Structure formats: C-alpha cells, structure tokens
Amino acid sequence: MQIDNNQLLRLATAGSVDDGKSTLIGRLLYDSKSIFEDQIAAIENTSKKKGYDGVDLALFTDGLRDEREQGITIDVAYRYFTTPKRKFIIADTPGHIQYTRNMVTGASTANVAIILIDARKGVIEQTKRHSYIASLLQIPHVIVCVNKMDLVEYSEEVFNNIVSDYESFSSKLLIKDVRFIPISALVGDNVVNASEQMSWFKGSPLLNTLETMHISSDNNKIDARFAVQTVLRPQKDEFIDYRGYAGRILSGIYRKGDNVTILPSGFTSKIKTIDFYDQSLEEAFAPMSVSITLEDDIDISRGDMIVKTNNSPEPSQEFDAMICWLNNKQAQPRAKYSILHTSNEQKAMIKDVVYKVNINTYERNEEDKDFQMNDIGRVKLRTTKPLMIDSYRDNRLTGSFILIDEGTNETVAAGMII
Amino acid sequence: MSKYYLNYLDELEAEAIFILREVWAQFQNPVILFSGGKDSIVVTHLAKKAFYPSSIPFPLMHIDTGHNFPETMKFRDDLIKELGVGLIVGSVQESINQGRVAEEKGKNASRNALQTTTLLDAIETNKIDCAIGGGRRDEEKARAKERFFSHRDDFGQWDPKNQRPELWNLLNGKHFQGEHFRAFPISNWTELDVWNYIKRENIAIPSLYFAHEREVVWRNDAWIPNSEFLKLEENEKIEFKKIRFRTLGDITITGGIESDADTLHKIVEEVAAMRLTERGNRADDKRSESAMEDRKRQGYF
Numbered sequence: 001m002q003i004d005n006n007q008l009l010r011l012a013t014a015g016s017v018d019d020g021k022s023t024l025i026g027r028l029l030y031d032s033k034s035i036f037e038d039q040i041a042a043i044e045n046t047s048k049k050k051g052y053d054g055v056d057l058a059l060f061t062d063g064l065r066d067e068r069e070q071g072i073t074i075d076v077a078y079r080y081f082t083t084p085k086r087k088f089i090i091a092d093t094p095g096h097i098q099y100t101r102n103m104v105t106g107a108s109t110a111n112v113a114i115i116l117i118d119a120r121k122g123v124i125e126q127t128k129r130h131s132y133i134a135s136l137l138q139i140p141h142v143i144v145c146v147n148k149m150d151l152v153e154y155s156e157e158v159f160n161n162i163v164s165d166y167e168s169f170s171s172k173l174l175i176k177d178v179r180f181i182p183i184s185a186l187v188g189d190n191v192v193n194a195s196e197q198m199s200w201f202k203g204s205p206l207l208n209t210l211e212t213m214h215i216s217s218d219n220n221k222i223d224a225r226f227a228v229q230t231v232l233r234p235q236k237d238e239f240i241d242y243r244g245y246a247g248r249i250l251s252g253i254y255r256k257g258d259n260v261t262i263l264p265s266g267f268t269s270k271i272k273t274i275d276f277y278d279q280s281l282e283e284a285f286a287p288m289s290v291s292i293t294l295e296d297d298i299d300i301s302r303g304d305m306i307v308k309t310n311n312s313p314e315p316s317q318e319f320d321a322m323i324c325w326l327n328n329k330q331a332q333p334r335a336k337y338s339i340l341h342t343s344n345e346q347k348a349m350i351k352d353v354v355y356k357v358n359i360n361t362y363e364r365n366e367e368d369k370d371f372q373m374n375d376i377g378r379v380k381l382r383t384t385k386p387l388m389i390d391s392y393r394d395n396r397l398t399g400s401f402i403l404i405d406e407g408t409n410e411t412v413a414a415g416m417i418i
Numbered sequence: 419m420s421k422y423y424l425n426y427l428d429e430l431e432a433e434a435i436f437i438l439r440e441v442w443a444q445f446q447n448p449v450i451l452f453s454g455g456k457d458s459i460v461v462t463h464l465a466k467k468a469f470y471p472s473s474i475p476f477p478l479m480h481i482d483t484g485h486n487f488p489e490t491m492k493f494r495d496d497l498i499k500e501l502g503v504g505l506i507v508g509s510v511q512e513s514i515n516q517g518r519v520a521e522e523k524g525k526n527a528s529r530n531a532l533q534t535t536t537l538l539d540a541i542e543t544n545k546i547d548c549a550i551g552g553g554r555r556d557e558e559k560a561r562a563k564e565r566f567f568s569h570r571d572d573f574g575q576w577d578p579k580n581q582r583p584e585l586w587n588l589l590n591g592k593h594f595q596g597e598h599f600r601a602f603p604i605s606n607w608t609e610l611d612v613w614n615y616i617k618r619e620n621i622a623i624p625s626l627y628f629a630h631e632r633e634v635v636w637r638n639d640a641w642i643p644n645s646e647f648l649k650l651e652e653n654e655k656i657e658f659k660k661i662r663f664r665t666l667g668d669i670t671i672t673g674g675i676e677s678d679a680d681t682l683h684k685i686v687e688e689v690a691a692m693r694l695t696e697r698g699n700r701a702d703d704k705r706s707e708s709a710m711e712d713r714k715r716q717g718y719f
Contacts, residue, residue, distance in 0.1 A: 409592035
C-alpha cells in the first residue's frame with residue numbers, strides 16, 4: 001500500500017474492563033487487514049486452548065503473559081495500522097481505576113480519544129472518569145463509541161438516551177469536539193464497515209471518521225516555542241564557526257530572519273539559518289526537529305528557549321497546576337522534586353495542595369491533602385529558577401511537566417499548568 | 419502557501435531525531451546497538467541527520483554472535499569508515515570461550531539467546547549508560563509495551579510492570595550507577611515505514627535484503643541459508659532458490675522468503691502486500707508464546 005503525504009493520527013482508547021476495548025482494536029486491525037496471518041493463527045490457537053467458540057480478538061492486544069492469563073490489559077501498548085488515507089498509532093490504555101496513570105500516559109499525546117460505553121449499561125462512573133481525563137489532558141477530539149449494540153437489538157432509542165446522558169454530564173467538561181457512534185465491535189457494525197442493522201444512524205463508521213477528521217489544527221501554530229536540546233559544535237574545518245541549536249519546534253512557525261529572544265537570558269538576535277541535515281530551510285514549524293543558527297554569538301545551552309521577540313511565554317517560579325500522581329510513594333508535602341519542563345530541568349517544591357478531584361463525581365475535596373497513586377488535583381508549585389511556561393490550555397508541550405523523585409529517579413507526577 | 423503539517427514519515431523522522439538528541443543530552447556514554455540489519459542502519463542514518471554537521475557523537479556497538487552473514491560484517495566495517503565513528507564489538511564466541519555461556523545443542527540450536535550475556539557484559543565493561551536500539555513496537559507483542567526510554571536495573575533486567583510512564587515529549591533518563599537504559603527512537607515505525615524511509619532516503623543496505631539466487635534448505639517453514647554452521651538433517655537437501663531476507667540475524671536461524679523483489683521499489687510493494695509478520699520466520703520467537711518477553715526480562719535487546 002502506497003500512502004502519500006499522509007498524516008499521522010494518534011489515538012488513545014479508554015474503556016472499562018468489559019466494554020470490549022481490546023475487541024474493538026482487534027476489529028479495527030482485523031477489518032482493515034492489519035493483522036498478519038501468523039498472528040491470527042496464534043490467537044486462533046490460544047482461543048481454542050481457552051475453549052472459546054470463535055476467535056477472541058482481544059488476545060491480539062494483550063502482550064504480556066500476566067495480561068493473557070488474567071484477560072486484562074495492565075500497561076499501555078502501542079498498535080499501528082495504516083489505511084490509504086492515514087497512518088494510525090493506537091495507545092491501548094487500560095481501563096482499571098488502578099491504572100488511571102496509564103491512561104494519562106497513553107492519552108498525553110493523543111489527537112483523539114475513543115471512549116467506549118456498553119450499550120446495556122449506559123453512562124457509568126468509568127465513562128465520567130475517562131471523559132474527565134480526556135478533558136484534563138485537552139485531547140482535541142473525543143469519539144464516544146456506544147458498543148454492544150447487537151445486545152440491545154440495535155435500538156436507536158437506547159443510543160439516543162446514552163447520547164443525551166453523556167451530553168448532560170460532559171457539558172461541565174472542556175471537550176471541544178465530541179462525536180457519537182453506535183457500534184458492535186464483536187460483530188463489526190460501524191467499525192470499518194457501515195452497519196446494515198442500524199440504517200437509522202446517519203454518521204460515518206469509526207474508521208472513516210478517523211480517516212477524515214481534521215487534525216491539522218491540533219497543534220498550536222501561533223506561539224513559536226523552540227526548546228534547545230543540545231548545541232552542535234562540529235570540529236570540522238568547513239564548519240569551524242558553526243554553532244547550531246538543536247531542538248524540536250514545540251509550537252508555532254519559525255522563518256529565516258525572524259527576530260528572536262533567548263530565554264531566560266533575554267538576549268535578542270535574528271535567525272540566520274534553520275538547518276535540517278544538509279538543507280537550509282526558509283521556514284520550519286512544529287513538530288519538526290531542526291537546528292537554528294543566530295546572527296549573534298550568544299551563550300545558549302540546553303534548557304534555554306528560543307521564542308519570537310513579540311510573543312514570549314511567562315517566566316515563572318510560582319504557578320498552579322493540575323497534577324496526576326503516578327507513583328506508589330505518596331506525595332510528600334513540601335518535599336523537593338526534580339521538575340522536567342521541555343528540556344529544562346530544575347528543582348521544585350509542592351507548596352500547597354489546593355484540592356483533590358474525585359474523578360468519578362467531579363467533586364473537589366479541599367481537606368484531603370495526600371496525593372496517592374492515581375490521584376488528580378490542583379497544587380501550588382515553586383521552582384528554584386523561573387520556567388518559561390504557557391498554560392496547558394494554550395500549549396500542550398510548554399504547559400506540561402513531570403516531577404521526578406530524586407531518591408528513586410522515578411517519574412512521580414504528570415503536571416498541567418493552569 | 420505551506421500546509422504546516424508533516425506527512426507521517428517526516429513526523430516519525432522528527433520524533434526519532436528528537437529522541438536521539440535527548441539520549442545525547444541526558445547520558446554520558448551512549449552507543450547505537452548495530453546488528454547490520456535494516457533497523458539499526460536506519461537508526462544510524464537518523465543519528466547522522468540528528469547531529470549534522472557534527473559527526474555521530476557516539477560509537478556503534480555490535481554484538482557479534484560469530485554466526486554472521488559475511489556480507490553484514492563488510493557492510494558494518496564500510497559504514498564505520500564512512501561515518502568516522504567508533505566501533506565496540508562484544509563477542510559471543512569469547513563469552514563461550516570464557517565459560518560465561520554454554521552453546522545450545524541440537525538441530526535448532528542458535529546463539530541468539532547467548533547474546534544477552536555478551537550484551538550485558540559489553541555494556542558493563544564499557545560503562546555504557548544507554549544502548550540505542552532499532553527495536554520497533556510492531557515487531558512483537560512484548561515489544562509493543564516498550565517505552566522510548568526503557569529502564570534496565572543493575573542486572574540489565576526489564577520489568578514490564580515497573581516502567582516509567584512517558585508523557586508528552588518528556589523523557590526521564592535518570593538512573594543510578596550500574597543501571598542503564600535502552601532507547602528506541604523508531605518505536606513507532608512499522609516494517610513498511612522503515613522500507614518507505616530507506617527508499618525515500620536512498621539508504622544503502624546489505625544486498626541480502628534483495629532477492630538473489632541462493633543456496634538454502636527448507637527448515638521450520640523458512641528457507642535457511644547454507645553456511646559453514648549448517649548441519650543438514652537426513653531428510654534435508656540444499657536447493658537453489660531466489661530468496662531475500664526480511665530480517666537479518668544469526669545466519670543459522672534467519673529464514674529467507676522466496677521473492678522476486680530485487681529493487682527497493684519492489685520490496686516496498688512486496689512488504690505492503692505481506693500476509694505474515696516479519697518475525698514469523700525467526701525460529702527463536704516460535705519457542706513459546708512469551709519467548710520474546712522472557713528474553714527481554716533477562717536483558718535481551
């Protein structure tokens with residue numbers, strides 16, 4: 001299959017244990033002919049061993065031995081499929097509450113979240129929890145798949161009731177684009193092929209929706225942000241004076257000749273060249289990895305940010321953020337952590353816990369200050385040096401950070417700046 | 419007017435370059451694990467782009483099973499010379515001679531599993547804190563769980579239940595002495611992406627990937643190349659077939675496929691139409707359902 005100039009769409013799935021999430025992914029891959037024959041043979045074999053009648057498509061996604069034994073998904077797994085229109089990366093994230101952190105992990109880069117609802121059960125706590133996380137992470141598009149329609153006689157009324165339930169609770173959330181599709185992952189209705197049983201549904205099947213969804217505007221194209229990863233200083237005669245700032249454009253567009261400011265020093269200069277390998281580019285945009293050279297010789301190192309002079313992020317040492325706690329070891333009040341924000345690493349302290357959120361009911365709790373694994377809430381942070389921050393709502397990459405425990409080196413929290 | 423979005427291959431390339439630069443920025447002593455296969459060749463090509471006009475700032479490391487395709491070795495040495503980078507070799511034969519590992523016996527014996535000890539020894543001896551590999555998540559179900567930055571404890575073990583969450587583009591490479599990381603810049607690429615990229619960038623690869631007439635024997639549902647290490651069973655015979663290899667590993671277990679694809683264009687077409695996975699003819703993965711997971715837990719690449 002030749003795919004030309006196709007975009008990459010990153011997809012995260014969410015759903016509780018028995019909602020048929022793995023089956024849906026299996027179905028997408030199977031019906032789009034992305035499962036190889038030997039993989040099908042392997043799962044047929046295992047299905048038979050387990051005494052199933054048909055092929056258990058869910059087996060295709062559970063990669064670890066413990067997952068196959070327990071029939072659940074423990075950790076995020078990534079799957080790939082390609083159609084003539086797009087390439088897809090699926091972050092297959094577990095639905096169990098104890099794995100909220102894995103959903104956050106899988107969803108942090110997603111363009112689209114698929115939230116599965118069992119048509120027989122309707123909107124449940126899990127649905128609210130997954131929708132909350134999708135909203136918190138500002139996933140640009142949400143597709144609610146009402147699954148197992150075959151078990152409710154493909155009833156339009158059941159579907160409409162779930163849609164209206166969902167709309168009434170999700171109006172409190174920040175989900176910009178939400179669509180609803182009635183499906184049966186098991187049978188294959190409205191996944192790749194349009195359902196003959198649900199002719200009342202006028203929308204597209206899931207795959208077609210994913211193929212045609214507009215995602216070019218998902219990246220921030222307005223605020224130019226370039227975080228320096230490393231400095232290229234070749235020891236070669238023909239490049240003796242070359243000093244290239246290597247990094248990835250996090251957002252926005254840069255052009256040769258642009259006036260830029262270097263943060264945190266505040267020095268200004270002009271872009272001399274934007275280099276990508278042996279080519280010199282007139283302009284570059286997110287998410288390109290390039291190197292930038294400047295007209296003036298300025299001391300710039302990893303962690304510095306090159307921005308446009310008329311559009312700067314806020315240098316800030318104290319700010320509020322929503323965090324999701326990812327570690328077994330609970331958050332220590334006033335304890336110090338390493339904070340990694342873009343390529344900039346500093347020390348940070350949790351000064352105060354403003355509230356914790358019950359992500360099933362959306363209620364705020366201002367009394368409980370202990371962050372345990374999977375807890376989400378608002379904190380006040382102080383860093384030893386200013387960070388060049390944007391709000392997460394404006395910019396997913398310059399508005400996000402992680403906290404690292406200096407005792408264990410583990411990533412303990414994911415943060416979104418308010 | 420530009421469109422201001424990247425096509426998928428450019429986006430994968432930008433992501434891989436970002437990861438390679440993070441490795442360089444966060445680690446003291448990284449290497450690229452180089453097998454001579456297409457994935458490690460692509461990673462090396464990406465490193466060339468990531469640091470241009472500087473040379474690749476770290477050496478390649480080859481874990482030499484001693485059962486190589488001769489062509490792979492020549493390819494490796496030519497590439498080192500062209501790039502002007504260092505080469506570290508970890509030798510499985512030496513590990514056998516030192517009694518660190520014991521050679522497998524029997525018809526399906528291979529040195530694949532033995533590589534783990536040699537690899538971990540080489541990492542320890544050379545004080546390597548990050549080994550960059552060409553592993554892809556589409557290869558195998560245990561690989562699908564791998565992070566870009568994958569932590570290994572001081573025994574070189576991978577614990578799939580204790581992986582660092584990876585959020586946005588924030589990679590945490592912090593580690594204690596003795597521990598190391600594996601980094602996988604092309605995690606998100608599929609076999610077809612790799613071939614499309616090789617074709618687009620016109621990257622040199624060993625001719626083993628192109629269809630040629632070769633001496634082979636039919637074993638374990640694949641064409642195994644004739645070599646000095648091959649011992650024929652009674653009912654087996656050497657045949658001439660037009661063969662190419664989808665993966666290159668130990669010569670004793672790398673199965674070829676019958677093919678007419680003798681150009682990159684034809685390979686891309688062939689791979690796109692493939693109905694079997696790439697590792698479907700790697701005998702080492704067929705040993706059990708969790709063969710790869712078990713090997714990875716012990717420190718296999």
